[in-house]
Amino acid sequence: MEKKKYCVDEHGFWGQYGGAYVPEILYKCVHDLQEAYLPIIESPDFQEEYHALLRDYVGRPSPLYYAHRMSEKYGCKLYLKREDLNHTGAHKINNTVGQILLAKRMGKTRIIAETGAGQHGVATATVCALMNMKCEIFMGATDVERQHTNVERMRMLGATIHPVRTGNMTLSDACSEAIRDWCCHPQDTFYIVGSTMGPHPYPDIVAKMQSIISLELKSQLKEKIGRDYPDWLIACVGGGSNAAGTIYHYIDDERVRIVLAEAGGHGVDTDYTAATIHCGTEGIIHGARSLVMQTDDGQIKEAFTISAGLDYPGIGPMHADLARKGREQVLAINDDEAIRAGYELTRMEGIIPAIESAHAVAALQKLTFKADDVVVLTVSGRGDKDVENYLKNKAMAGDYGNF
Numbered sequence: 283m284e285k286k287k288y289c290v291d292e293h294g295f296w297g298q299y300g301g302a303y304v305p306e307i308l309y310k311c312v313h314d315l316q317e318a319y320l321p322i323i324e325s326p327d328f329q330e331e332y333h334a335l336l337r338d339y340v341g342r343p344s345p346l347y348y349a350h351r352m353s354e355k356y357g358c359k360l361y362l363k364r365e366d367l368n369h370t371g372a373h374k375i376n377n378t379v380g381q382i383l384l385a386k387r388m389g390k391t392r393i394i395a396e397t398g399a400g401q402h403g404v405a406t407a408t409v410c411a412l413m414n415m416k417c418e419i420f421m422g423a424t425d426v427e428r429q430h431t432n433v434e435r436m437r438m439l440g441a442t443i444h445p446v447r448t449g450n451m452t453l454s455d456a457c458s459e460a461i462r463d464w465c466c467h468p469q470d471t472f473y474i475v476g477s478t479m480g481p482h483p484y485p486d487i488v489a490k491m492q493s494i495i496s497l498e499l500k501s502q503l504k505e506k507i508g509r510d511y512p513d514w515l516i517a518c519v520g521g522g523s524n525a526a527g528t529i530y531h532y533i534d535d536e537r538v539r540i541v542l543a544e545a546g547g548h549g550v551d552t553d554y555t556a557a558t559i560h561c562g563t564e565g566i567i568h569g570a571r572s573l574v575m576q577t578d579d580g581q582i583k584e585a586f587t588i589s590a591g592l593d594y595p596g597i598g599p600m601h602a603d604l605a606r607k608g609r610e611q612v613l614a615i616n617d618d619e620a621i622r623a624g625y626e627l628t629r630m631e632g633i634i635p636a637i638e639s640a641h642a643v644a645a646l647q648k649l650t651f652k653a654d655d656v657v658v659l660t661v662s663g664r665g666d667k668d669v670e671n672y673l674k675n676k677a678m679a680g681d682y683g684n685f
Contacts, residue, residue: 294482
């Protein structure tokens with residue numbers, strides 16, 4: 283079998299990034315998970331139950347839609363991978379369905395999770411309701427306010443919401459608080475991490491659960507264009523789960539160019555940004571070595587972006603490694619560019635994307651395509667949760683905001 287050029291090793295490292303740097307009280311939890319996850323998720327009964335739920339409950343495969351008007355505008359053949367059409371409205375449920383099956387098989391009875399935009403929180407609360415398991419969600423108090431609809435969805439589903447009031451009260455602080463809770467309840471609690479971050483094996487678990495996106499792309503592209511690979515893959519990146527899923531089965535295929543859009547906030551040359559790959563330095567965040575936005579003495583900086591789901595001062599170790607090696611091209615998309623792109627997709631294709639996904643759409647104007655280039659862009663989530671934010675910032679949308 284051909285050796286893969288880009289892959290995670292048995293210790294959870296992508297090149298120099300990854301690993302598991304955890305307090306002693308969590309060592310057993312993390313070690314048990316490291317030992318258990320591969321035998322469980324590779325077992326036939328897990329795979330059968332997981333894929334049945336993806337098909338019958340999540341609604342997969344998600345469509346691959348040819349965007350006619352946007353293709354014409356950008357001079358390429360643009361296809362949208364519609365993760366926004368999944369049950370709960372985003373890609374996050376691909377991962378939570380898999381992790382709750384893993385938790386059940388490990389005998390855990392209580393589920394905790396962090397959430398930023400609320401999509402992972404909703405997806406976690408959803409599968410907990412499905413499996414009749416106790417669910418507690420940690421969410422920054424800032425995000426509780428700006429993602430009110432998702433908070434109420436989680437409560438309807440039976441989850442307890444813990445607003446986190448430390449730091450700048452967003453995603454990073456929610457992660458820290460969830461880890462603290464896990465330290466206090468290691469026996470019965472399973473932490474469903476929402477992105478390709480955290481200590482090994484979480485980045486690998488999440489990437490594997492999200493890899494269904496690129497697995498479907500192969501067969502969908504074969505059917506639509508007669509070959510199973512595109513020329514370009516484009517996705518937004520915060521922690522990195524939808525990006526990981528989009529590229530997973532293409533990482534070693536050098537015919538495919540990979541472009542990721544991270545949140546530039548007010549700009550990478552300001553203090554108001556979440557562009558970790560542009561502005562980060564090597565450090566440890568939430569149990570993994572990666573690129574981190576930090577001060578010279580190692581204090582983690584506050585990330586800033588209009589997008590609650592990209593508001594993370596780190597990056598998954600997979601993406602830190604692939605960016606360092608030049609396999610991924612990473613663009614910083616500023617708030618105004620993302621808002622305008624969100625309106626553009628809405629007006630040109632009738633699809634309101636999550637503001638996170640709008641960052642990926644904004645990348646189109648920074649790239650140059652050939653007319654026959656096949657470009658696949660993942661719409662990671664739907665924009666219902668962001669309508670107020672879009673309306674509040676429609677001045678950034680140019681002519682699209684004149685209504």
